[in-house]
Amino acid sequence: MDRSKFLKLSSLAAMGWIIGPSLVACSKNTLFENPNYKGKVLIIGAGAAGLYAGYLLQSLGIDFQILEARNIYGGRMGKFEGLSDYTVDTGAQWLHGNNSILADLVKKSKTKITNDTSENTYWFQNQLVKTLPKDIEIFDKEGLPDISFEDYALQQGFGSEYKFIVESLAGDQGADASQLSAYWNHKDEENWVAGEDDFKFKDTYFHFIDQNIAQPILPKIQLNAPIDGIDYTVDKLQVKLKSGTILEADKVIVTVPISILKLNEISFSPALPTAKTEAFQKIGMGPGMKVFLRFSTKFYEDFVLGGSICAAYADDTVGKTTNDNVLLAFIMGEQAAYLSGLGSDAAIIQALLAELDLMYNNQASLNFLNGVVFDWTKEPYIKGAYGFSSVNMGDARKIATQPIDNKLFFAGEAMNINGHHQTVHGAVESAYKAVNDLILNLK
Amino acid sequence: MKKFLVLLILVLHFQVESQALSVELNYSFCVNSQFDKAVRVYNSARPFLTSKQPLFRNGIGAKIGYSFPTKKHPKVQYGFELGYSYFDSYAENDGFINDMQLHTLTPRFFTSTKITNRFLGQLILGLPNYGMFRQNNSEAVTNDETPIHAFGIGLSIRPQLSYQFILNEHISLSPTFGLEYCPFQYSPQGEALINQTKGLYTNNFNSFFGFDFGVKVSFLKARK
Numbered sequence A: 001m002d003r004s005k006f007l008k009l010s011s012l013a014a015m016g017w018i019i020g021p022s023l024v025a026c027s028k029n030t031l032f033e034n035p036n037y038k039g040k041v042l043i044i045g046a047g048a049a050g051l052y053a054g055y056l057l058q059s060l061g062i063d064f065q066i067l068e069a070r071n072i073y074g075g076r077m078g079k080f081e082g083l084s085d086y087t088v089d090t091g092a093q094w095l096h097g098n099n100s101i102l103a104d105l106v107k108k109s110k111t112k113i114t115n116d117t118s119e120n121t122y123w124f125q126n127q128l129v130k131t132l133p134k135d136i137e138i139f140d141k142e143g144l145p146d147i148s149f150e151d152y153a154l155q156q157g158f159g160s161e162y163k164f165i166v167e168s169l170a171g172d173q174g175a176d177a178s179q180l181s182a183y184w185n186h187k188d189e190e191n192w193v194a195g196e197d198d199f200k201f202k203d204t205y206f207h208f209i210d211q212n213i214a215q216p217i218l219p220k221i222q223l224n225a226p227i228d229g230i231d232y233t234v235d236k237l238q239v240k241l242k243s244g245t246i247l248e249a250d251k252v253i254v255t256v257p258i259s260i261l262k263l264n265e266i267s268f269s270p271a272l273p274t275a276k277t278e279a280f281q282k283i284g285m286g287p288g289m290k291v292f293l294r295f296s297t298k299f300y301e302d303f304v305l306g307g308s309i310c311a312a313y314a315d316d317t318v319g320k321t322t323n324d325n326v327l328l329a330f331i332m333g334e335q336a337a338y339l340s341g342l343g344s345d346a347a348i349i350q351a352l353l354a355e356l357d358l359m360y361n362n363q364a365s366l367n368f369l370n371g372v373v374f375d376w377t378k379e380p381y382i383k384g385a386y387g388f389s390s391v392n393m394g395d396a397r398k399i400a401t402q403p404i405d406n407k408l409f410f411a412g413e414a415m416n417i418n419g420h421h422q423t424v425h426g427a428v429e430s431a432y433k434a435v436n437d438l439i440l441n442l443k
Numbered sequence B: 001m002k003k004f005l006v007l008l009i010l011v012l013h014f015q016v017e018s019q020a021l022s023v024e025l026n027y028s029f030c031v032n033s034q035f036d037k038a039v040r041v042y043n044s045a046r047p048f049l050t051s052k053q054p055l056f057r058n059g060i061g062a063k064i065g066y067s068f069p070t071k072k073h074p075k076v077q078y079g080f081e082l083g084y085s086y087f088d089s090y091a092e093n094d095g096f097i098n099d100m101q102l103h104t105l106t107p108r109f110f111t112s113t114k115i116t117n118r119f120l121g122q123l124i125l126g127l128p129n130y131g132m133f134r135q136n137n138s139e140a141v142t143n144d145e146t147p148i149h150a151f152g153i154g155l156s157i158r159p160q161l162s163y164q165f166i167l168n169e170h171i172s173l174s175p176t177f178g179l180e181y182c183p184f185q186y187s188p189q190g191e192a193l194i195n196q197t198k199g200l201y202t203n204n205f206n207s208f209f210g211f212d213f214g215v216k217v218s219f220l221k222a223r224k
């Protein structure tokens, strides 16, 4: 071959190398075009992740079934009608940000939401104040060490008087300040792109998910079907229910809370790789509860942070159509564990009223009408609030979410690897990732 | 900078044989596998959207350029141009409008040579700059109260052919056809902007492939 022929051929090959893949890529406009998969997928758990995984599979014409342990679907989203003239969200209630799959669904479905612009008030050194003497926004910057919020705050000169303010910040992440990593939490926040506004649904978050995602796949959800174990040695996976029934599937998507995986409540055969089970352990998940208190008048601010019994109180009626006054106590970590340990809902409510009395000159007890407690830690198939980034967490989320043998896939809020864990929209994104992994590996 | 400009003006002034200022309007087609993937993720993650978000493919562009031949090789010219292209991805679903725009602004340096009396072959090197923006129902999509933008920068290489029709002593008209290949680096916000995640699928280093055809009007200056 002479030189010029060689040059011509190699330039043609180079052009082909550049253009070829691009032109092939031109042909389709969705990653999932016609997967034409005839296998059966079982989804464990009917929370946001499980429901959305089913919704996606349905849209692709893939056979699936959702197995849910409890007698209701929705997981950590729920509603309760018996407290006031409107329905309260027993779990998730704020749509965080307007830039996510769910935010797009809100816009498309014209669901009514309100931007919750409640301003912070702090309970600081036994006084309600609008601003703190020192700016506590210390966790939102580069180069934080991998130590707990508590330790970092102390290191930065925020003494014991700031303890419960720091707890309220950690509580927002579903954690104790002593366990939440300043470094990993910030890393996750850097990836957060959903937007900073918090929106409340005119109805409930549960209602929105129910109407738009659960209803279209209702016949595929099997309630009261707790899973005991999954055998993935065989070609067809065998999913064993607690009732003893064994179901077969080609693929399984596990969406149970990370707490359930940490406690090995579902057995895997063969055992999951050590790296994976270690990763489960590294992802934090602490106790969490919501208590709603109804009062005859509104004597409280919209958002009070820093209580020693409950680090975050919020006016629950923001964005609702109601004549009632309902205050939400949002309790996480150590505080939730303490209140849970009091043993009865009445005792929990009494403890909260006592703190509010201190803040508001006995107004709470005077105006109290009724209240209701939702302790998520006591739910046998939830066992906590939501996954947080603990000290030394490293790549745990990425490892935890990796599929196994192209048969077992993992989703759920704690498996979200793009900064949106702890949220409903993050759970939905993790479901998308699991379905995506499943489909893209079919060939 | 000042020195450079003075030098440039001197070069332009003394080396010229027949300078030409040109303006071009073109149609552009582009393929970028990472943007494609991000749009595909957007679509496949949202089965509830019946109108799919189109890929960034078809765009329009304009260029303004200035060329001058060398004294030694009258068939060889070189010059500078500034190109702008605009690509759009727009979908409407029951009143929910998602509109994404991709703008590119590319300063280029080129050399061209006459293949025949009328055919001109050009080799162009460019420094494309990309900016991507997005609105929902005409409102910029924001994060932390600031609109999300994504930017990128690359290095492009571009062979181009044109055929010159001389209309009169001062004006020529040339249909042009060019291919462009451009490895580039874009901010991780690109993925975030398109499908609202970051670090899930796309990678920040990527390449564009595209072609365009258009019509160039050149305003020729008489020989000095």
Ligand SMILES: Cc1cc2nc3c(=O)[nH]c(=O)nc-3n(C[C@H](O)[C@H](O)[C@H](O)COP(=O)(O)OP(=O)(O)OC[C@H]3O[C@@H](n4cnc5c(N)ncnc54)[C@H](O)[C@@H]3O)c2cc1C
Residues within 6 Å of the ligand: A044, A045, A046, A047, A048, A049, A050, A067, A068, A069, A070, A073, A074, A075, A076, A077, A090, A091, A092, A093, A094, A095, A096, A225, A226, A227, A228, A255, A256, A257, A260, A265, A266, A288, A289, A290, A376, A381, A382, A384, A385, A386, A411, A412, A413, A414, A421, A422, A423, A424, A425, A427
């Ligand atoms: C008090 C509270 C407030 C919150 N507030 C918000 C908020 O305002 N905004 C927000 O975005 N997020 C909020 N969250 C977080 C949000 O609720 C979760 O991130 C999200 O709902 C998790 O969805 P998931 O599908 O990952 O898990 P889950 O909803 O927990 O679903 C998992 C399902 O698996 C089932 N399961 C468990 N074990 C088994 C088994 N062995 N067999 C079969 N099924 C099993 C469970 O019953 C459950 O239904 C809040 C959470 C809590 C607890």
